[in-house]
Amino acid sequence: MDNQQRSSININGAGTATGGSVDEVKINGSGTITSDLDCASFFCNGTSNVRGNVKAERIKVNGTASFQGNVNAGKVKVYGTCDIEGNLTSGEVLVSGSCGIKGTVSGESIEIQGSVSIAHDCEAESFRGLGSFSVDGLLNAGTIDIELYGKARAKEIGGEKITVKQGRRFGIGKLIRSFFAGAHELHAGTIEGDEIYLEYTRAKVVRGKNVVIGEGCEIDEVEYTSDLKISQDAKVRGHKKI
Template sequence: MHATMKRNIRITGSGSTHGGSFHHVRIMGEAQIFGPLESDSMRSMGTIDVTGALKIGHYRQIGEAVVHGDLTGNQVDILGQLNISGSLRARTIRVRGQLDAHGECEAERFDSSGGFHIHGLLHAAEVDIRTWGPCRAKEIGGRRIRVRQSKWGGLKQLFSGPGDVTLTAELIEGEHVYLENTTADVVRGAHVTIGAGCRIGLVEYSKQLRRAGDAQIRAEVRI
């Protein structure tokens, strides 16, 4: 028996294709994909609309994309704007622009320099966020969480439009937590640093709590 050879897809200009299983997908221009698609790699430069889930080994996007379903992969690189009606799951997620995920976001490493709105849980072993625009998640969990304000925060309009250049979450929980320009109801961790521009309701820590700059903490409890 011979293994079935996967086909490649290349769309230049404007075009469409049905879903399926492929080797490489290359899009330069405007494309529609009807149905779920699985591919070893996908590179898009332009605008794409997918009416189904994507399962991609290496997903790289420059431009805009809408995915009506989940996006799962090994490595996801976003330069531009990505809107997902489901959840985003990958080993590594890099955001350089705007991410809107209506489900959850899970990774080993989440690296964002831009803005995002994750309607569910953002969970990654390593979370590194630079706030170029408004960043929102219902909850954030991980081993090491670091949130810093970008020096280029004034460029937020390029990504998210009007809004504070800050991170907002109901709960942030990790072993090592360092926060700047963050508004949260509860922050919980072993080693916690609440830095400049933070407005925190309750901090629960087990080993160390540091406060810097104009940070505001309503209550703190050692657990």
């Protein structure tokens, strides 16, 4: 890409710009981009609204950004709030703030520290969920690592290695839990994988090769092919070896 040939969009204050192919987009006040955008980097520190599809190498949102189309990026970092009407495709996704996606999400690695809601499927090679999230479709990743610091929900979960643990960063977790029972839990319809370790998870069906059902779980049915361990603090209504 020949960046020298491309201009930049800089909005300080309030402004509107058309999209097109540009080098850098910086929005510090409140800005609207009125068409499709292809850029090297997109930084939003204030409020921005893009009425089109975005293709970028890097996207960083510190304020509020709303994308009316699909977003395709090498790296996406959201520290503020971000809404995407279409699909999000990105090599790396990090959400520390909050992010809502109306379409599907696919990427190499996805890390959630804040809160994310995805209306359809979410696919990645590695998925790390430290905050609260909801996936209304299938959460499909090679390794799924969830530490529960909030409410987590997925209609279906599938992958190779699935680990769900209670968040242990705060020592008073147990005490808080006793006040807000049910707050830090994963709810899922089905969970399917090769290696599965679960804590504080409510699911209808869990299917896997080696399955460990840890403390605080409530599972209707577990099907496993080689090994199953159930903690004394877990409720499992039925299990069978296949």
